[in-house]
Amino acid sequence: MIRIRYCTNCKTYTLKGICDKCANDTIINTPVKYAKDETVAKYRREIKKMTLG
Numbered sequence: 001m002i003r004i005r006y007c008t009n010c011k012t013y014t015l016k017g018i019c020d021k022c023a024n025d026t027i028i029n030t031p032v033k034y035a036k037d038e039t040v041a042k043y044r045r046e047i048k049k050m051t052l053g
Contacts (some may be wrong), residue, residue, distance in 0.1 A: 002050065003028045004043045013040050015047070 006012075006029035007019035019026055 002047050004040050004047070005029065013043055015043060 002015055005014050005016065005026035007014065007022065007024055007026045009024040010019060010022045012019065012021060013029075014020065014026055017026060018024070
């Protein structure tokens with residue numbers, strides 16, 4: 001299962017194990033599914049598209 005990951009160095013969300021911006025390791029940090037500040041909505045839609053085909 002693909003999870004949303006978070007880079008603690010540059011504070012960005014990604015789906016990859018290594019951050020594209022700073023090449024740091026990322027940690028699994030899945031926020032609340034539907035939050036008022038939808039900072040990760042793009043990644044949720046991307047995961048949904050990948051799993052549904």
